[in-house]
Each structure stands twice: as C-alpha cells, then as structure tokens.
Amino acid sequence: MKKTILSQLELDEKLFSGHSACPGCAAVLTVRHIARTLGEDTVLVITASCWSVIAGAGPLRALDISVVHCPFPSGAAVASGLKKGLQRLGSPETRVVLLAGDGGTFDIGLQGLSGAAERNEDIIFICYDNEAYMNTGMQRSSATPYASYSTTTPAPLVNKNPKKDIVHIMAAHHVPYIATATIAYPSDLVAKIKKAMEIRGFRFFHIFSPCPPGWGSESHKSIELSRMAVETRLFPLMEVIGGREVVLNYLPEKYTPVEDYLRLQGRFSSLEPGHVMMIQENLERNWDYLQRASKRYRYEDEYWS
Amino acid sequence: MPAPDNVLGIDFVISRGLEPTLVNHTGFWRFLTPVREEKPAPCRQDCPLGNGIPHWMQKLQEEDWSGAWNVMERYNPFPALTGYACYGYCQENCNRSFYDEGLDIRELEKAIGLWKLEQGKAGKIQFRPFEGIQPGVQGAAKSVAVIGSGPTGLSAAYYLNRLGVNVQVFEKLPAAGGLLATGIPPERLPREILQQELGLLQQAGVSFVTGIEVAAGDNLKMLTDSFDAVLLTVGAQKRRFLGIPGERLPGVYNALDFLRNLYLDGERGLIQNKGRVLVIGGGNAALDAASALRRQGAADVWVVYRRGREALLAHESEIRAAEAAGVRFLFHTRPLSLYGESALEGVRVIKTRPSRREEELHDLTGSDYTLSCTAVVLAAGSESGLNDLFPQNLPPMQPGVEENLFQILELPAVCPERGSLCLAAGDAVTGPQNIALAIAGGRLAARHLLERFYGKGYGHDFFGKDEAQILKAPPVSYEQLAPHYYPHRGRSDVPREEAARCFSCGLCSHCGICWFFCPDVAVEKESGEYEILLDYCKGCGICAAECPAGVLEMKELKSDADAVER
Ligand SMILES: Cc1cc2nc3c(=O)[nH]c(=O)nc-3n(C[C@H](O)[C@H](O)[C@H](O)COP(=O)(O)OP(=O)(O)OC[C@H]3O[C@@H](n4cnc5c(N)ncnc54)[C@H](O)[C@@H]3O)c2cc1C
Ligand SMILES: Cc1ncc(C[n+]2csc(CCOP(=O)(O)OP(=O)(O)O)c2C)c(N)n1
Ligand code: SF4
Ligand code: SF4
Numbered sequence: 001m002k003k004t005i006l007s008q009l010e011l012d013e014k015l016f017s018g019h020s021a022c023p024g025c026a027a028v029l030t031v032r033h034i035a036r037t038l039g040e041d042t043v044l045v046i047t048a049s050c051w052s053v054i055a056g057a058g059p060l061r062a063l064d065i066s067v068v069h070c071p072f073p074s075g076a077a078v079a080s081g082l083k084k085g086l087q088r089l090g091s092p093e094t095r096v097v098l099l100a101g102d103g104g105t106f107d108i109g110l111q112g113l114s115g116a117a118e119r120n121e122d123i124i125f126i127c128y129d130n131e132a133y134m135n136t137g138m139q140r141s142s143a144t145p146y147a148s149y150s151t152t153t154p155a156p157l158v159n160k161n162p163k164k165d166i167v168h169i170m171a172a173h174h175v176p177y178i179a180t181a182t183i184a185y186p187s188d189l190v191a192k193i194k195k196a197m198e199i200r201g202f203r204f205f206h207i208f209s210p211c212p213p214g215w216g217s218e219s220h221k222s223i224e225l226s227r228m229a230v231e232t233r234l235f236p237l238m239e240v241i242g243g244r245e246v247v248l249n250y251l252p253e254k255y256t257p258v259e260d261y262l263r264l265q266g267r268f269s270s271l272e273p274g275h276v277m278m279i280q281e282n283l284e285r286n287w288d289y290l291q292r293a294s295k296r297y298r299y300e301d302e303y304w305s
Numbered sequence: 306m307p308a309p310d311n312v313l314g315i316d317f318v319i320s321r322g323l324e325p326t327l328v329n330h331t332g333f334w335r336f337l338t339p340v341r342e343e344k345p346a347p348c349r350q351d352c353p354l355g356n357g358i359p360h361w362m363q364k365l366q367e368e369d370w371s372g373a374w375n376v377m378e379r380y381n382p383f384p385a386l387t388g389y390a391c392y393g394y395c396q397e398n399c400n401r402s403f404y405d406e407g408l409d410i411r412e413l414e415k416a417i418g419l420w421k422l423e424q425g426k427a428g429k430i431q432f433r434p435f436e437g438i439q440p441g442v443q444g445a446a447k448s449v450a451v452i453g454s455g456p457t458g459l460s461a462a463y464y465l466n467r468l469g470v471n472v473q474v475f476e477k478l479p480a481a482g483g484l485l486a487t488g489i490p491p492e493r494l495p496r497e498i499l500q501q502e503l504g505l506l507q508q509a510g511v512s513f514v515t516g517i518e519v520a521a522g523d524n525l526k527m528l529t530d531s532f533d534a535v536l537l538t539v540g541a542q543k544r545r546f547l548g549i550p551g552e553r554l555p556g557v558y559n560a561l562d563f564l565r566n567l568y569l570d571g572e573r574g575l576i577q578n579k580g581r582v583l584v585i586g587g588g589n590a591a592l593d594a595a596s597a598l599r600r601q602g603a604a605d606v607w608v609v610y611r612r613g614r615e616a617l618l619a620h621e622s623e624i625r626a627a628e629a630a631g632v633r634f635l636f637h638t639r640p641l642s643l644y645g646e647s648a649l650e651g652v653r654v655i656k657t658r659p660s661r662r663e664e665e666l667h668d669l670t671g672s673d674y675t676l677s678c679t680a681v682v683l684a685a686g687s688e689s690g691l692n693d694l695f696p697q698n699l700p701p702m703q704p705g706v707e708e709n710l711f712q713i714l715e716l717p718a719v720c721p722e723r724g725s726l727c728l729a730a731g732d733a734v735t736g737p738q739n740i741a742l743a744i745a746g747g748r749l750a751a752r753h754l755l756e757r758f759y760g761k762g763y764g765h766d767f768f769g770k771d772e773a774q775i776l777k778a779p780p781v782s783y784e785q786l787a788p789h790y791y792p793h794r795g796r797s798d799v800p801r802e803e804a805a806r807c808f809s810c811g812l813c814s815h816c817g818i819c820w821f822f823c824p825d826v827a828v829e830k831e832s833g834e835y836e837i838l839l840d841y842c843k844g845c846g847i848c849a850a851e852c853p854a855g856v857l858e859m860k861e862l863k864s865d866a867d868a869v870e871r
Contacts, residue, residue: 017826017841018329024845029824043319060329061322068319186821212845220846220859223822227789253793 011036012064019062021054024212024219026226027128028054030183031099034126035065037193042095043068043082047075047109049101050135051128075100076112080121095124095197102129102143106164117173117202124196124203127166130211138214146282147275148267149216155270162282167206167240174243175202181237182208184226188237188249208235216266225264231256233287234279238294246294258283331825335844337859339819339837344811344856347780348395348410353738354387354745355776356380358395358410359812359854365413365804370420374430377417379768381744382463383502385422386456386485388415390494391741392620400810403783406795408807416800422498425505432509434469435767446471447758450532452519453690455483456740457731458538459502460747461754462511468755468764472511473532477518480569483540485740487565490593492600492626496568521694525727534726534754538747539690541732547585547685551643560584560594560684567597580679581605583652584632585640587612588737591684592619592627598682599630606632609654609676611639616662639666641673643681651677689733726757781811785855790818809854819848819857 014035021028027050035044043066046052052069056062070078079098086094100109105127113125132150133139140150142164153159170178177199181189189207196203208229210222217225229235230250237249258280262268268275348358357380364372377384388411399407424430447470451458454476462472480486482499507513519525528535544559546552558575566572575582575598582603584595587610598606608627610617613636617624641653656672730746732738748768755764786808797803813835820828820835827842828835837848849857 013826015826016325016327017838018326018331019825020326020329020331021824023334023824023843024847025824029822029847032824032826033821056322056326059323060326061324062326064321064325066319066321183822218846219844220850222824222845223847223851 047104048072076116178240182226228261346810347398353741362807385418453538454481456743460744464751537729543688556649560590586684
C-alpha cells in the first residue's frame with residue numbers, strides 16, 4: 001500500500017498553499033499531482049474556469065510552473081500556437097498542457113479542441129469535469145448529468161439531457177492517446193500522465209472532478225465520490241489508443257449501486273425512483289458496450305500493490 | 306542568449322506571478338480542524354495485556370525484527386509463550402476480518418518470540434539493564450523476592466530486573482514455570498520454549514530458588530526483612546472440593562495434581578487405569594486433563610458437566626482438542642456422591658435442567674442414577690494460593706492499582722514493621738485466568754514497585770506514558786478506517802507480508818495519504834510526522850475521511866493551540 005502513494009513522493013510540489021479553491025475541491029487536488037508529475041519544463045494554458053481564479057489573479061501565483069491564461073473558447077488554439085512558437089524558438093521539449101473545465105471542453109471550447117485534435121497538435125488537453133459551469137454559479141453544461149439540478153435547470157424540471165460522451169467524440173478524431181482518470185485512483189492517474197508525456201501528438205484527458213459547493217456534497221466526500229463514480233461504473237477508467245483500441249483499466253470487484261453515489265449529492269435531491277433506474281440502466285448499457293469494444297482489459301498490478 | 310536553433314533570434318519568456326499564494330492564510334476559512342489522536346485498535350483492546358499490536362506490526366512490515374522486539378518487550382516480554390499458548394483474544398475482532406480475513410496476530414507474535422529466543426541464546430540482545438535507566442541512581446539498588454514462578458512471577462521478575470532491581474524467585478515445586486510447566490499441555494506449549502525463556506531470565510540475572518515453599522509467619526517475615534519488597538504470585542491452584550460424600554476415596558484425583566504429576570514426574574498411574582474415568586467440571590483444567598488422559602492412552606474418558614456445551618468455561622480451542630482426542634461428554638449432569646467400599650466404584654449423578662451459565666441450576670427431580678467408573682478426576686475449580694498461605698485470615702487487602710482488568714493487591718499488614726512492601730498479582734488476585742492477563746499483572750506489579758522505590762514516573766521511558774489512558778477510549782471501528790488502499794489479500798505465511806495487511810487501526814502508519822490528498826498542500830511531509838499546517842488548512846476533512854488508520858478526526862476547536870497540544 002505504501003508504494004502506491006510513496007512512489008510519487010520524490011516529485012517537487014508545484015502548488016502553493018493559500019490558493020483560493022473551495023474546501024474539498026477535487027480539481028485543485030488533481031492538478032496538484034498532475035503538475036508535480038509534469039514537472040518544471042511545462043507551460044500550462046488555462047481557459048476561463050475556476051482554475052483561472054485558483055491559479056491566481058496577478059501578482060499572486062498558486063502554481064510554480066509557467067501559466068498562460070486565455071479566453072474561454074480559444075484554449076486549444078492558444079496551446080497549439082504556443083507549442084509551435086516554442087518549437088520555432090528552440091524549446092521543442094517544453095510541454096504545452098491545456099487545462100479546461102467541462103464548459104471549456106464540451107461546449108465553448110469544442111470547435112478549437114476538434115481542430116487541434118484533427119491537426120494532431122503536440123499538446124496535452126486536460127479537461128477537469130465538474131459537470132457544470134461552476135465558476136459562474138453552476139449553470140448547466142453538456143457535461144451535466146441527466147436529472148441533475150443546476151441554476152439553469154432548476155428543480156423540479158432538472159436537466160433532461162444525457163451527458164455528452166466526450167471520450168467517443170475525441171476517439172472519432174483518432175488522436176494518439178485518450179485517457180480517463182480521477183484522483184481517487186492516484187497511481188492510475190499519475191501513470192497515465194507519465195505515459196502521455198512519452199507520446200507525441202494530441203493527447204486528451206477526461207478527469208472526473210467532484211465539486212462540493214456545486215454538487216451539494218460534503219467537502220470531505222470528494223475522494224469517496226470519485227471512487228464511487230468508478231466503482232458504480234458511471235465513470236470507467238479507460239484509455240483509447242489511436243482512436244481505435246479501447247482499454248478498460250479497472251474492473252470493479254463489486255459494483256456499487258449508483259443510487260449510493262447519487263444520494264450523497266444535493267444536486268440529485270429531486271431525483272425520482274424512475275430517474276435512478278434510468279441512470280443505472282444507462283450506465284450498465286454503456287459498460288456492456290465498453291466491455292465489448294475493449295480488446296483487452298488491463299488491471300495493472302503495479303498501480304495497486 | 307537565444308538558443309542556437311532559435312531561428313527568430315529573440316528570447317521568449319512566459320512570466321509567472323511574482324508572489325506565491327502563501328501570503329493568503331486560508332486557515333481562517335476553517336471551522337473544523339483535523340486532529341490526530343492515537344486510539345486503541347480492537348486487537349489491542351481485546352488483548353488482556355493491552356499489547357501494542359499495531360506498533361510492532363509497523364516494525365515487522367519493514368522486517369525490523371529488533372525494532373519489533375523492542376516494542377513487544379514493553380507489553381509482553383514472553384511473546385513465544387503467548388504465541389504458542391495464548392487463546393488469541395486479539396484475533397476475535399480484528400478489523401481486517403470485515404474486509405477479507407483477520408490477521409494471524411498470534412503467529413506473528415510467536416515469530417517475534419522465536420526471534421528473541423534465538424538472538425538471546427546467541428547473546429545478541431541485551432536484557433539488562435534498560436539503557437535509559439541507571440540502576441541505583443535514585444538510591445541503593447533495590448531487591449525483590451517473587452514467590453511463585455508462573456507467568457505472573459516471571460513477568461514481574463523480567464521487568465524488575467530489566468529496570469535495575471535485583472530479583473530472586475522462590476518456587477515450591479522442583480521446576481519453575483507454574484502452570485506453564487504443570488498445567489498447559491506440551492502439545493500447546495512445547496516445554497523447550499519454556500526452558501529457553503527461563504534460561505534467558507537466569508542469564509539476565511534473575512535467580513531462581515526451587516523446591517522452597519514459602520509459608521506465612523516467620524518464613525514470610527524473613528523475606529520481608531531481607532528484601533525491599535515481596536511479591537506474591539502464587540497462582541490459584543488451591544484444591545476446591547465439591548462438598549459431596551466420597552471425595553477422599555482412593556481412586557479420586559484432582560485435575561491439577563494429575564496434570565502436574567504427569568508433566569513433571571511422568572506419573573502415569575491414572576492413565577494405566579483400564580476402566581472408565583469421569584472428569585467432573587467444565588473449565589480448562591477439566592478439559593485439558595481429559596484430553597491428556599485420552600492422548601496418553603486411557604480408554605474411556607468422560608467429561609461430566611452440569612450445564613451444556615455452550616456453557617463450558619474452557620476455551621473453544623480446548624473443547625475442540627478434547628473432542629478430537631476422543632473425550633466423551635455427559636452434559637446437564639451433576640454428581641451427588643462418590644461411592645465405594647475401600648476404593649471408588651461409581652458416582653451417583655442427577656440430571657439438571659438446561660440453563661445458561663449465569664442462571665441458577667435446578668435438578669430434574671427423580672432423574673438420579675448411578676454411573677460406574679474406576680476413577681474420578683475432580684476439576685471443580687480452584688482457589689487463590691493466598692488462601693493457602695494465610696489459611697486462618699487473609700490479611701486485609703487494599704485494592705492496589707487497577708488498570709482495566711489488570712489487578713494487583715497490596716497487603717500492608719503482612720509486614721508493617723519495616724514499611725517494606727508486600728504485593729500480590731496474577732491468578733492469586735484475579736482467580737484462574739490466562740497467561741496474558743498473568744503477564745499483565747506481573748508488569749503492573751513491577752511498575753507499581755518501581756514507582757514506590759524510585760518515585761512517580763520512573764519507568765515511563767521504558768513503558769511509555771499514556772498506555773493505560775489510550776486503552777480506555779472506544780476501539781477504532783471498521784467504519785472509521787479507509788481500507789480501500791489495501792489490496793484484497795488473504796493471510797500470508799511470510800511475516801512481512803502478513804504484517805503489511807494490518808490496517809494499523811488507531812495508530813498513524815506514516816503512510817502519507819493525508820499529505821497526498823490534501824487539496825491545500827496543508828500537510829507537511831518533510832519531518833515525516835505529517836503535521837497539519839493550520840495556517841492553510843481549510844478544514845475540508847478529506848484527510849480525516851481518507852486516513853486508512855482512522856487516527857484523524859475533524860473537531861471543533863476553540864483555538865489552534867488546542868490542535869497543537871495533542
Ligand atoms: C490445565 C490448565 C491449562 C491452561 N491452559 C492455558 C492456555 O492454554 N492458555 C492460557 O492463556 N492460559 C491457560 N491456563 C491459565 C494459565 O495457566 C494461568 O492463568 C496462569 O498460569 C496464571 O499464572 P500465575 O503466575 O498467576 O499462577 P501459576 O501459573 O499458577 O503459578 C503459581 C506458582 O506459584 C507457586 N507457588 C504457590 N504457592 C507457593 C508458595 N507458598 N511458595 C512458593 N511457590 C508457590 C506454584 O507452585 C506455581 O508454580 C490454563 C490453566 C490450567 C489450569
Ligand atoms: C466567452 C466567455 N463567456 C463567458 C465567460 C464567463 N465565464 C468564466 S468562467 C466560466 C465558467 C467555466 O466553466 P467550466 O469551463 O465548466 O469550468 P469550471 O468553472 O466549472 O471550472 C464562464 C461562463 C467568459 N470568461 N468568457
Ligand atoms: S488490522 Fe491490525 S491494528 Fe487493526 S485490529 Fe487487525 S491486527 Fe489490530
Ligand atoms: S493518513 Fe497516514 S500519515 Fe496521515 S494521519 Fe493517517 S495514517 Fe498518518
């Protein structure tokens with residue numbers, strides 16, 4: 001057990017205390033470890049999102065790596081340009097990593113993202129998905145799950161659209177590497193970031209990221225919710241290589257009923273039994289599909305021992 | 306200087322904010338504070354001697370055997386003895402059993418015990434004195450006479466000797482060890498293990514005088530005159546009778562006498578008895594005597610007990626051993642009289658109504674009948690040896706120190722003249738119990754004497770300070786842990802692997818999970834202590850929710866100082 005966590009102890013901390021993320025924010029915790037893994041030779045591009053605020057309004061900085069803030073829809077374009085510029089200026093090794101919320105990925109950033117993916121730009125696109133426009137007050141995005149409350153889909157109507165399947169959208173671009181991850185499985189997350197660092201071309205991360213104030217969950221439950229999302233199979237840990245080869249990284253030993261997960265969150269408080277059933281059925285269908293689509297399963301022992 | 310392949314020839318700089326956000330003291334957002342507090346593990350609380358199991362498990366995980374022994378020694382100086390013969394109370398509620406399989410704690414304890422014996426034999430570990438203690442600094446070296454060489458006496462002798470006191474052990478039998486030598490079957494406790502422990506004690510400086518029975522009066526007075534304290538660890542082996550006719554007929558034996566004669570002298574008279582032997586009683590003496598009879602070759606052995614199987618006082622492992630040895634049981638049956646002309650011929654018995662142990666027993670009227678037999682072994686319980694030592698009137702006892710179940714008695718009237726001390730501990734005080742509690746009694750008596758000799762707090766360096774205090778808190782429950790960081794895995798024969806399965810309930814294992822999962826980088830890891838930086842901790846509670854050991858808890862504190870205190 002010690003190895004899981006302590007193998008990552010050697011890396012330098014890149015996040016400073018005193019940042020302004022809410023208590024229990026999973027996005028900040030995830031990026032803390034991603035930044036440690038990426039290391040010094042990295043430029044982080046951040047689109048308008050909670051993270052714009054967290055990274056610090058000048059003159060303060062929460063991150064000890066270079067950060068470029070950019071307008072909401074333009075993240076992928078800015079990152080592509082930066083990478084090209086760095087190559088031309090003699091720093092071809094410098095990694096350009098884009099950090100965007102679900103709004104900046106699923107909705108507003110989608111055209112730029114699609115273009116960069118199509119051109120197979122040499123960047124890492126990291127979407128931390130807190131399932132709504134959180135920074136501006138929890139408006140619905142196309143990543144907001146079915147039957148969730150948001151300020152633009154208030155109860156009792158709630159969100160009637162299913163969540164957009166961003167991984168398959170990206171897979172359809174046949175990019176070299178796509179991965180999902182969440183901080184509850186830290187070794188999996190770190191291993192995938194390390195793997196992505198070895199690959200050239202467009203790499204996409206979909207990271208599940210609980211948000212206590214937005215989700216109406218208790219701040220200490222962020223890790224547990226992340227874990228449950230995986231154990232319920234609502235958020236499968238997977239990779240798609242070259243847009244074709246699907247790898248399921250983790251097969252839960254026992255499936256947690258999705259209701260246990262939903263019940264911990266205020267945003268699902270007006271849930272009806274019919275909703276729960278639909279969500280459960282839907283995720284099972286998706287899981288079946290993934291199992292059939294995946295050529296191989298991998299339960300990498302070194303991640304867990 | 307632009308890089309050589311910089312075709313445009315200009316420097317490209319991405320500025321960073323000037324000041325790290327460290328200037329924001331986000332600690333003031335907090336209304337709940339994580340507090341790290343050691344709590345008792347269920348294994349530790351169930352162990353009669355309060356063994357710091359997670360403490361030495363952590364050492365075993367790193368294969369640090371001498372570290373494990375150093376920790377073990379503070380609780381239990383004879384882990385080989387308990388590793389073989391303790392009933393394993395610690396394993397009954399191990400939190401890991403809710404996850405996959407409980408730890409095999411006793412097997413690991415035995416491994417440490419065997420390591421100790423091996424190292425001790427090779428002279429590689431020191432048993433005297435403890436480096437932190439300078440003998441005699443607080444005055445002249447003290448001396449203690451220990452009466453009785455059972456586990457209680459041996460434990461007291463070990464600790465007193467270890468902390469610089471001269472110890473002499475007096476034993477009435479020709480061999481030392483108490484019930485370890487004369488009661489517990491060698492199948493459970495190999496005698497060479499006991500001999501090795503005794504050998505190491507002698508090597509460390511404890512002297513043994515065997516074959517000397519200490520009697521009350523002048524005999525005891527002589528001892529109190531020549532020693533600074535006398536410790537009575539005489540056990541609870543005084544014969545008790547049923548108070549029915551015929552108990553002194555030839556052919557009627559006492560279970561403890563039978564076992565003692567068998568194990569010390571190889572006396573096999575009773576075993577060669579060809580007829581039926583009835584063992585009367587339901588405690589460990591009854592069951593062990595019956596098993597011994599069968600194993601040594603007696604043909605027809607019955608345990609006659611007045612209640613049902615579930616009410617037997619013997620430990621489940623002893624009952625199973627007896628069943629496996631082919632002992633037969635006659636439950637709900639009570640003897641009325643033993644009869645015979647010149648020697649025993651049979652027993653008149655009566656059936657009893659089924660009842661639980663705490664309920665009053667009722668006979669079934671008219672159900673009496675006669676059982677013929679050629680021998681009866683009485684195992685109707687035994688009394689404190691103090692009753693033997695002071696047959697007329699036990700001197701007034703003052704409850705001494707009482708820590709949970711560990712009890713010792715002060716006997717001030719035994720020797721009022723010189724103000725020298727007389728204490729009693731072990732089975733003699735608690736009645737028949739078990740080895741672990743006996744060891745605890747010896748330890749407590751030793752600590753008590755050391756403090757009386759040298760002042761309060763003496764020995765804290767060795768024993769630790771708040772051990773008893775910690776055990777008073779409720780044990781860490783499975784729900785307080787976060788076990789998912791451990792891969793599911795059954796028991797292993799490799800000590801390091803088995804110890805690595807321990808959740809370290811209630812004791813920080815320095816795993817760093819709290820540091821890893823803190824979104825505010827408010828747990829420092831450099832010192833290795835994983836302290837919470839209260840200037841920045843926003844009180845989200847993730848560390849407490851994810852701490853696998855359950856030692857972090859969110860508390861409402863009046864000030865930060867309260868958190869630092871702990
Ligand atoms: C048959 C049997 C099997 C048992 N099996 C187990 C087991 O498997 N596991 C377990 O945990 N517990 C077991 N027990 C219980 C355990 O043995 C006792 O609780 C423990 O030995 C008590 O230790 P003690 O030192 O207080 O007393 P004892 O072991 O009884 O030792 C007292 C010693 O004092 C000596 N003595 C008495 N009076 C005097 C005197 N006046 N002068 C000098 N010496 C004197 C006695 O000869 C004896 O050697 C068993 C008990 C019995 C009877
Ligand atoms: C073009 C544009 N429209 C609107 C905004 C206002 N705005 C800033 S952050 C944000 C929400 C971002 O949501 P998301 O991308 O999901 O990230 P999160 O805040 O949830 O981390 C919005 C709407 C903006 N900065 N630019
Ligand atoms: S897991 Fe370890 S500390 Fe917890 S009860 Fe079991 S042996 Fe004791
Ligand atoms: S998480 Fe690990 S290091 Fe932190 S308090 Fe708990 S046991 Fe100790």
